[in-house]
Amino acid sequence: MIVKMKFVNISGPRNDIDRVTDLYLSRYEIQLESALSELKTVDDLRPFMEMNPYRDALNKAVQFVDYLPDSENITPDDSLTLNDMFEVIRNANQSYTGFQEKRNELKKRMDELKKKQQIIAPFKSMDCELGKILNFKYIAYRFGRIPIEYFDKMNKYLMDNLSAIFVEGERDESYVYGAYFLSPGDTQKIDAVFRSLHFEKIELPDEFRDTPVDEYQKLIREIYNTNQKMDELEKAIGEMFLSQAPRLIAAKNRLEELANNFDVRKMAARMENKKEDYYILCGWMAEDDVEMFLQEVKNDDKIFVVVEDDRDTYFGEPPTKLENPKIFKPFEMFVRMYGLPSHDEIDPTIFVGLTYSFIFGVMFGDVGQGLLLLIGGGLIYHFKKAPLAGIIATAGIFSTIFGFMFGSIFGFEDVIRPLWLRPIDHMTTLPFIGKLNTVFIVSVAFGMGIILVAMLLHIVNAARSKDTENIWFDSNGLAGFVFYLSIVVTIVLFMTGHKTPGGIVMSIMFGIPLLLILFKEPLTRAVQKRAKKMDEGAGMFLVQGFFELFETLLSYFSNTLSFVRIGAFAVSHAAIMEVVLILAGAESGSPNWAVVILGNLFVCGFEGLIVGIQVLRLEYYEMFSRFYKGGGRAFEPYTKKTKKTKKK
Structure with missing residues (x-):
């Protein structure tokens, strides 16, 4: 069955819009329409141009609550005031920022270690002390890689006539890794030959002193220790948020409500003259909700509600809300x-x-x-x-x-x-x-x-x-x-x-x-x-x-x-x-x-x-x-209906 809809206009003093939204509208299902578009016959309408003061704090609260395991089963601390909520988010953000700096340092260190590991890995099979090689004075050396097909040609045609020695390391599908050693006086000639063979030079960091396999093992241990530190840091972040869980969840829930209520301004219009400054909201509500809403606001002298009867002429097609027995x-x-x-x-x-x-x-x-x-x-x-x-x-x-x-x-x-x-x-x-x-x-x-x-x-x-x-x-x-x-x-x-x-x-x-x-x-x-x-x-x-x-x-x-x-x-x-x-x-x-x-x-x-x-x-x-044509549009309330009791 289709729920019968009514179009309502709600207005009052501009500075009272948050109270009305929080006290009344947040507890009814209402599909708001743009007041500027719907009320074209009303003069002196202008949009609200205010920034949402709750949105940044809400984004942080949502981010922090996501760290909490099983957050839906944690009872929020509803005793917090609005200032308390902002304070909770601010303190949590300060602690989180400190953790983030440590995390970034560890991540940077992890990237450096993995990069060095990639450099040394192809040379693990070479049995030599890198500290000695890197300090050679009378022998020149070049670490790098050469395509397999050129390596085979080099061994077959050139190696006997070159005054250089090539020490082979690891291989993969495309390259042979290793180093060639030569006399410093022949560097220009030998380097030219290896360049023609598409040899790519790889610079080894000066800090490598032991054999390649030993250096590789050191890097594995350092990567493991760094991972451990990152895990401990994540655990500390989780414990920090868990200690504040009830307060964070309460802040997130309330800020979400306040932010959504404030965003009502996107659909509202202002009507300002020399004497008065009013807001205007309009939208569709179920007929039963309209009657309850009117009954609830009848003694509130700061809110004025008009239910439009000639809705088809001025306000277009009502949205469709279906309400059927549970079995259907x-x-x-x-x-x-x-x-x-x-x-x-x-x-x-x-x-x-x-x-x-x-x-x-x-x-x-x-x-x-x-x-x-x-x-x-x-x-x-x-x-x-x-x-x-x-x-x-x-x-x-x-x-x-x-x-x-x-x-x-x-x-x-x-x-x-x-x-x-x-x-x-x-x-x-x-x-x-x-x-x-x-x-x-x-x-x-x-x-x-x-x-x-x-x-x-x-x-x-x-x-x-x-x-x-x-x-x-x-x-x-x-x-x-x-x-x-x-x-x-x-x-x-x-x-x-x-x-x-x-x-x-x-x-x-x-x-x-x-x-x-x-x-x-x-x-x-x-x-x-x-x-x-x-x-x-x-x-x-x-x-x-x-x-x-x-x-x-x-x-x-x-x-x-x-x-x-x-x-x-x-x-x-x-x-x-x-x-x-x-x-x-x-x-x-x-x-x-x-x-x-x-x-x-x-x-x-x-x-x-x-x-x-x-x-x-x-x-x-x-x-x-x-x-059946099925040309209706869905009823999309800006918030879901909650209890019909006044908030304190």
């Missing part, structure tokens, strides 16, 4: 997926809840599997509040009911007796058609009834929006309803062996509605006394109208036959479970229970998913498309 609440998800209803539309949630669950139950009728869906979906919905789980649980109720109707429990059809029939076996004989599965026939009949109900809902929605064409002449309006109802009645009379209506009745019931649908545009103009002429000629109008009428008739036929899938899935479910039981060897009297259990779980999950999608398709394409 999860089905609002399907409605929102298609689009929220506008304020003058019927909320289809209950209709969807009933039809979806009923059709799902017919297509997936099994006592055992229905109970599994009910229990599993119910538990998930209870703990996780997932709407889809609630839908599954409700559908499971109807699956269980139709399981008794069909006499099926976990695929076994010889355990309980069907209250109605067995879908896979029961047949019905129809005139001129012969034998058909009874469930198929009932499914089509049910579909005809659902289509008629959808047409009635279309007429109601059209009447609410005062849409003449859709009330009387649309293919889903009264003309289409009479035509389709006539077809249904004719088919029922024919199939039950009664004489069909006479020619005159047939022409009236079939012909006249089709003519009304064909000429709906000129008839609508005539009813509304509009003299607008057709854009195209009469011939083109008739040709276009003929094909549109043909498409309408085709859609009646295809939409009706689409409901055959209900019976088809009811039969296929029974057939699939027969296959599962055959695979389990149930015919021998001693089935393999592991196969039975796994088969039931597979069918329950896989076929349940397919049936759920097919039922949703029926909802959207065969029902929603006939009566």
